[in-house]
Amino acid sequence: MSLNQWRKFAFFDKKIVKNESGxxxxxxxxxxxxxxxxxxGKLFFGDADGVIIVMDQRLEVFTFRAHLLRVSHLCMMxxxxxxxxxxxxxxxxxxxxxxxxxxxxxxxxxxxCARIIxxxxxxxxxxxxxxxxxxNLNYMAIGYSNGSVVLFxxxxxxxxxxxxxxQIHKGKSPITGxxxxxxxxxxxxxxxxxxxxxxxxxxxxxxxxxxxxxxxxHHGCALQCSxxxxxxxxxxxxxGRSDAFYFYLPDSRGQCLAFGxxxxxxxxxxxxxxxxxxxxxxxxxxxxxxxxxxxxQIITIYDVKNKLIAYYGPVQEVKxxxxxxxxxxxxxxxxxxxxxxxxxxxxxxxxxxxxxxxxLAISLAKAQxxxxxxxxxxxxxxxxxxxxxxxFDEAMSQYIKTIGRLEPSYVIRQFLDxxxxxxxxxxxSALHECNLASEDHxxxxxxCYTKLKDVEQLDRFIMKRSANKAxxxxxxxxxxxxxxxxxxxxxxxxxxxxxxxxxxxxxQLEDNKDYRKALDYMAKLEFAAVEANMxxxxxxxxxxxxxxxxxxxxxxxxxxxxxxNSDGEEIVLHAxxxxxxxxxxxxxxxxxxxxECVLAVRSDxxxxxxxxxxGLYLESYKKCxxxxxxxxxxxxxxxxxxxxxxxxxxxxYTQALLQCQMNNFAPGILFLYEQKAMYGxxxxxxxxxxxxxxxxxxxxxxxxxxxxxWVQAFWFYAxxxxxxxxxxxxxxxxxxxxxNLLQPMMVVDILAKNPNATLDTIRDYIIRRMHTDERKxxxxxxxxxxxxxxxxxxxxxxxxxxxxxxxFQDANCSACDKSLELPSVxxxxxxxxxxxxxxxxxxxxxxxACRPENRKILDEIKTQEQSKDLTQQFMTRLGKENxxxxxVADYFGKGLFGxxxxxxxxxxxxxxx
Numbered sequence: 001m002s003l004n005q006w007r008k009f010a011f012f013d014k015k016i017v018k019n020e021s022g023x024x025x026x027x028x029x030x031x032x033x034x035x036x037x038x039x040x041g042k043l044f045f046g047d048a049d050g051v052i053i054v055m056d057q058r059l060e061v062f063t064f065r066a067h068l069l070r071v072s073h074l075c076m077m078x079x080x081x082x083x084x085x086x087x088x089x090x091x092x093x094x095x096x097x098x099x100x101x102x103x104x105x106x107x108x109x110x111x112x113c114a115r116i117i118x119x120x121x122x123x124x125x126x127x128x129x130x131x132x133x134x135x136n137l138n139y140m141a142i143g144y145s146n147g148s149v150v151l152f153x154x155x156x157x158x159x160x161x162x163x164x165x166x167q168i169h170k171g172k173s174p175i176t177g178x179x180x181x182x183x184x185x186x187x188x189x190x191x192x193x194x195x196x197x198x199x200x201x202x203x204x205x206x207x208x209x210x211x212x213x214x215x216x217x218h219h220g221c222a223l224q225c226s227x228x229x230x231x232x233x234x235x236x237x238x239x240g241r242s243d244a245f246y247f248y249l250p251d252s253r254g255q256c257l258a259f260g261x262x263x264x265x266x267x268x269x270x271x272x273x274x275x276x277x278x279x280x281x282x283x284x285x286x287x288x289x290x291x292x293x294x295x296x297q298i299i300t301i302y303d304v305k306n307k308l309i310a311y312y313g314p315v316q317e318v319k320x321x322x323x324x325x326x327x328x329x330x331x332x333x334x335x336x337x338x339x340x341x342x343x344x345x346x347x348x349x350x351x352x353x354x355x356x357x358x359x360l361a362i363s364l365a366k367a368q369x370x371x372x373x374x375x376x377x378x379x380x381x382x383x384x385x386x387x388x389x390x391x392f393d394e395a396m397s398q399y400i401k402t403i404g405r406l407e408p409s410y411v412i413r414q415f416l417d418x419x420x421x422x423x424x425x426x427x428x429s430a431l432h433e434c435n436l437a438s439e440d441h442x443x444x445x446x447x448c449y450t451k452l453k454d455v456e457q458l459d460r461f462i463m464k465r466s467a468n469k470a471x472x473x474x475x476x477x478x479x480x481x482x483x484x485x486x487x488x489x490x491x492x493x494x495x496x497x498x499x500x501x502x503x504x505x506x507x508q509l510e511d512n513k514d515y516r517k518a519l520d521y522m523a524k525l526e527f528a529a530v531e532a533n534m535x536x537x538x539x540x541x542x543x544x545x546x547x548x549x550x551x552x553x554x555x556x557x558x559x560x561x562x563x564x565n566s567d568g569e570e571i572v573l574h575a576x577x578x579x580x581x582x583x584x585x586x587x588x589x590x591x592x593x594x595x596e597c598v599l600a601v602r603s604d605x606x607x608x609x610x611x612x613x614x615g616l617y618l619e620s621y622k623k624c625x626x627x628x629x630x631x632x633x634x635x636x637x638x639x640x641x642x643x644x645x646x647x648x649x650x651x652x653y654t655q656a657l658l659q660c661q662m663n664n665f666a667p668g669i670l671f672l673y674e675q676k677a678m679y680g681x682x683x684x685x686x687x688x689x690x691x692x693x694x695x696x697x698x699x700x701x702x703x704x705x706x707x708x709x710w711v712q713a714f715w716f717y718a719x720x721x722x723x724x725x726x727x728x729x730x731x732x733x734x735x736x737x738x739x740n741l742l743q744p745m746m747v748v749d750i751l752a753k754n755p756n757a758t759l760d761t762i763r764d765y766i767i768r769r770m771h772t773d774e775r776k777x778x779x780x781x782x783x784x785x786x787x788x789x790x791x792x793x794x795x796x797x798x799x800x801x802x803x804x805x806x807x808f809q810d811a812n813c814s815a816c817d818k819s820l821e822l823p824s825v826x827x828x829x830x831x832x833x834x835x836x837x838x839x840x841x842x843x844x845x846x847x848x849a850c851r852p853e854n855r856k857i858l859d860e861i862k863t864q865e866q867s868k869d870l871t872q873q874f875m876t877r878l879g880k881e882n883x884x885x886x887x888v889a890d891y892f893g894k895g896l897f898g899x900x901x902x903x904x905x906x907x908x909x910x911x912x913x
Contacts, residue, residue: 007360011348012301012311017329017337019059027061028053028335036320036331037083039076040102043322043329046071050087052100057325064110066098073131082157083111084133084140094124097140099157114157120150120165129223132178134190139205141168141192143175149194151205168211173197177226181235181250191250193228193237196220200239202250216248227266229273232305232367240266240275245302257304264297269323270342271367272310273302276318299330299340306363311340345370349378358382358398376405387414396423400430408441421448429461432473439477446481462490479503488512496521501529505537515544523552527560527573534575538583542590550590553580557594558601574602577609592616611655617641618663625664638667645671679706687716692724696731703735710735711742718750721757733765744769801828813837814849 017025028045031053035046045053050067052074067087072095075084083100097117104112118124119142126144133140133156140152149169169175173196181191194201200217221239229236229247236247236254240263247254265276279296297318301311315338320331328340345368352361362378383398392415399411408431415424428445431437437445449458462478475498482491483503488511495504501522508518519541522530534541534556541549557580560573577598584591595613599605621641624634645656645668653676660668666685673682679702686694695716699709710732717729736742742750744766751757808826812819815837823835827847841848878888 006302006307006309007357008309008312009348009351010311010343011303011351012328012340012342014299014311014313014315014330014338014340017059017339025059025337026335027055027059028331028337031335033319033331033335035071035074035085036322037074037076038322038324038329039078040081041324042076043324044074044076044083045320045331046074046085046087050089052083052085062109064108066100067096072128075131075133077133077135077137079135080137082114082137084131084156086128086131086142095119095128097142097156101157115159117152117156120167123148123150123167129175130178132180134180135182139180139190139192141178141180141194143178143194145174147171147173147175147196149175149178151192151203151211153205168192168203168205169194169201169213171196171199171201173199173220174223176221176223177239179226179228179237181228181237193226193248195226195237195239197222200237200246200248202237202248204250214251216253217246222263224265225263227268227273229268229304230271232271238266238268238273240277245273245275257302259300259302261298265318265321267321267323267328269301269321269328270326271303271305273304274321274323274328275300275302276315276321279314299328301328301340303364305367306360308360310342353381356385358385373405376402380406380410383411392420392423396420396426400427403431403434404436408436412444421452424448425452425454425457432461437473439474442473442477443481445473446478446485450481450485450487458487458490463493475500476503479507483507483511499529501525501533502536505533509537509540515541516548519545519548519552523555527556527563527575530556530560531575531579534583535579538580539585542583542587546587546590549583550594553583553594554597556580557598578606581612588616588619592620607652608655611652611659614641614644614656615659617644618659618665618668621665622663638665641665642667642671674702677705679709680712683709683712687712690720690723692717692720692728696728699732699735707735707739707741710739714742714747715750718754718757721751721754721761726761729761730764733762737765737768806830808832815841 019025019027031045031047031051032049033045034048037044041057043055045055046066047053048070050065050069050071051063052066052071053061053063055061066085067089069088071085071087073086077083081102083102085098085100086095087098088094089096097119098113099115099117100111101114102111104114106112119128123142123144123146126146126148128142129145130143131141137156138154140156142150142152144150147170148167150165151168152165154164171194175194175196177193177195179193181193190205192203192205194203198218198220199215200220202214202216204212204214219241221241225241226237226239229238233247234249236249238245238247240246242262243258243260245257245259247256259275261277261280263275263277267274277298277300279298295317296314297316299311299313299315299318300309302308303310315330316332316334316336318330319333319335322329322331326342330338330340332338345365348364349361352358352364358378358381362375362382365375365378379398379401383395383402386392386395386398396411396415399406402411408427411427412424415421415427425445425448428437428441428448431441432445445461446458449461462482475494479491479494479500480503482488482494488507491507492504494500495507504521505518508514508521518537522533522537525533530552534553538549538553557575557577560575562570563573565571577595581591584594592613595609595616599609599613617637617640621634621637624631624637653672657669657672660672670682670685673679673685679698682702683695683698686698695713699713703709714729714732714736717724717732721729733747736747747762747765751762806826806828808830810820810830810832812832813824813834814831815833818834820832821834824832825835825838826832827850829847829850831847831849833841833848838848846854
């Protein structure tokens with residue numbers, strides 16, 4: 001848009017300021033105004049008589065005398081409540097600067113004069129053309145008609161910190177404008193702009209170094225035709241000449257706005273450039289204000305940022321422009337005061353909407369920090385307007401600005417209907433950029449890319465955008481859509497980048513059939529990921545890359561690295577091998593290799609794993625047994641199995657034995673029998689195979705530990721009489737005789753069961769047993785005679801005790817071993833006691849010394865008597881009860897079948913056998 005095409009709007013309303021009675025405000029009419037300023041909620045005017053007039057928002061006015069004569073310049077601070085005035089006090093044209101503190105008022109309501117500063121002698125009589133003070137009150141600049149500028153440094157409000165002044169600039173033409181730029185231009189620097197009739201300068205001040213100067217333009221401006229902008233346009237210095245407005249930065253020129261006309265006065269007010277210019281007679285447009293008489297001027301308010309003219313209107317000759325309370329106040333030469341007030345934003349927007357100027361309305365709303373929801377609604381209206389005109393590209397650019405506030409389906413539905421896929425793609429992409437996309441949005445966007453076959457955009461969306469992993473879309477949804485569309489490369493890229501291991505492996509295995517790459521990828525993953533994915537995909541990998549898969553499983557289940565537990569201890573990471581047994585179905589060789597590795601490293605595994613490996617060994621052994629040509633391999637396997645059994649105790653003996661039996665592995669069966677002392681089973685193993693030498697060999701090895709082996713061996717030899725060397729049964733009979741394992745009649749009965757057996761086989765055994773029995777009979781008869789004689793002797797002693805006198809010859813007490821004195825107590829057992837000793841030791845009339853032994857004998861006799869009664873009860877119950885076994889078990893617990901005490905035991909002397 002060219003400058004001449006800037007649209008004009010009536011965003012401001014001009015009216016004359018009126019008092020409470022509705023009459024035009026005329027409080028300034030008596031004064032001859034020379035200077036003006038505004039700030040902190042007040043308007044300030046200085047007149048030719050040295051009086052300063054202060055007006056507040058309620059149009060209340062108070063005055064005070066600041067100078068004796070004329071007030072030539074005023075500057076009100078915006079951040080601090082100080083007013084600085086320049087005026088004449090002594091009548092000889094020597095001007096004074098006074099600083100007024102409005103926070104300290106005297107009793108009459110007059111502000112305190114904080115300081116009076118005299119101008120330097122060398123310039124004291126030069127007319128002051130312009131004047132400015134920095135907001136921090138540490139800098140003040142005064143421009144003169146002779147082209148010089150004096151800079152004051154130091155706090156201008158305090159006498160003790162007297163300001164130092166220097167002549168910073170000396171030109172050839174009068175100074176027409178001074179402005180401080182509030183931002184720094186280097187370390188601690190502040191920019192001072194100086195304009196004269198023929199030049200524009202900037203000085204970097206505020207640093208310790210000497211002020212540096214820059215000439216910005218060799219063309220100047222008239223008095224009052226320069227001002228300082230605010231932050232909306234980066235604090236630029238702007239001047240107005242007849243051909244244009246020129247903007248300047250501290251070290252360069254800025255933009256130029258070519259608006260012609262002779263400028264009279266410039267002011268920057270609330271983001272607007274307010275310009276008073278002379279009326280262009282060539283315009284040909286008459287104004288109703290011409291009838292008011294006097295020279296007419298034009299006030300134009302420019303919105304530089306939005307490139308529009310916010311107000312344009314005539315006014316009588318202007319003396320001053322003031323900005324306060326959100327309005328522009330215009331003081332005319334006849335001291336009439338006009339207010340140009342900005343319309344409410346809603347009114348301005350309404351005007352723009354009626355003209356379909358949505359872009360401009362949005363720009364204004366943003367500048368006024370309009371409510372975000374309202375802004376979004378404006379974007380939507382603008383987009384709808386563009387859509388209705390068929391400008392789909394621009395409409396989409398506006399719809400994109402509604403993301404986050406406007407429901408995405410509102411936009412998507414329109415562009416789906418119109419088949420504007422490329423526009424829809426742009427919207428969905430922006431939705432993802434804002435991290436507001438759902439799974440459905442991601443699916444739709446990827447479908448758009450694939451439908452358009454726009455691989456470049458797809459690469460940008462998938463690969464470049466997600467390279468830093470800070471993606472703005474749902475990863476799994478994207479992978480799923482790409483996979484369904486056949487873009488496996490992109491799907492794999494996303495899966496690997498974002499560690500979607502399951503997706504990566506699924507695509508490689510099920511779609512690409514690249515099993516080796518899948519396995520290589522899995523081998524790089526962390527322990528938990530490998531553990532889980534191997535359970536899922538291990539069987540497929542084993543079927544295609546068995547060797548490599550087995551090696552990875554070995555590492556996974558033995559030592560996959562280390563980690564630190566919650567106690568700060570280092571632990572080895574390894575999985576449970578049993579979780580992966582299903583992988584090895586139909587791969588027994590690989591499983592055998594796997595278990596060999598794991599069991600060699602770990603000792604904490606379940607017992608079943610050892611037996612599982614044993615089963616694999618035995619399975620291979622069985623196959624080799626069936627193959628005659630594999631004799632060497634079978635021997636090696638046999639040795640390996642036996643080494644395994646010897647080196648590792650089976651954790652489940654029954655299972656190990658069962659496996660050896662199922663596979664008919666005799667060495668293992670015999671070894672396990674021996675380990676568990678199952679000597680009978682070892683003998684039976686030989687019996688089952690009719691191994692006569694094996695039977696005798698087993699008895700020789702284990703007969704001492706289990707003598708019953710000889711009895712079993714005798715039964716075996718007796719049953720198979722005539723099929724072996726007779727010396728074998730002879731050896732067995734010798735051991736049976738020696739250990740008295742069988743009665744001779746039983747030996748005869750066992751041998752008699754075989755009709756092929758002859759008496760000659762056991763003749764020697766019978767003869768030896770007869771001789772032995774004869775010796776035993778003689779020994780028993782001698783023992784019986786001895787017991788008879790002893791019994792008769794005891795009987796006689798009892799009779800003597802009952803009928804004859806007893807002589808007690810003990811001289812000492814049997815308790816205290818002291819000399820026996822009367823009264824004393826004597827027992828037939830020939831023990832004697834003092835009466836007091838007996839009373840101390842005895843509880844009844846029994847001898848204390850004999851009482852323990854006598855009590856033992858009596859208890860045993862009583863037990864025998866009770867046992868007789870129990871026997872009778874047992875026989876009675878046994879005849880009545882149906883469950884005879886329960887009766888037997890019950891009485892067995894009561895000791896019925898224990899060893900009885902015979903009278904021989906009771907009368908046998910201690911130590912006699």
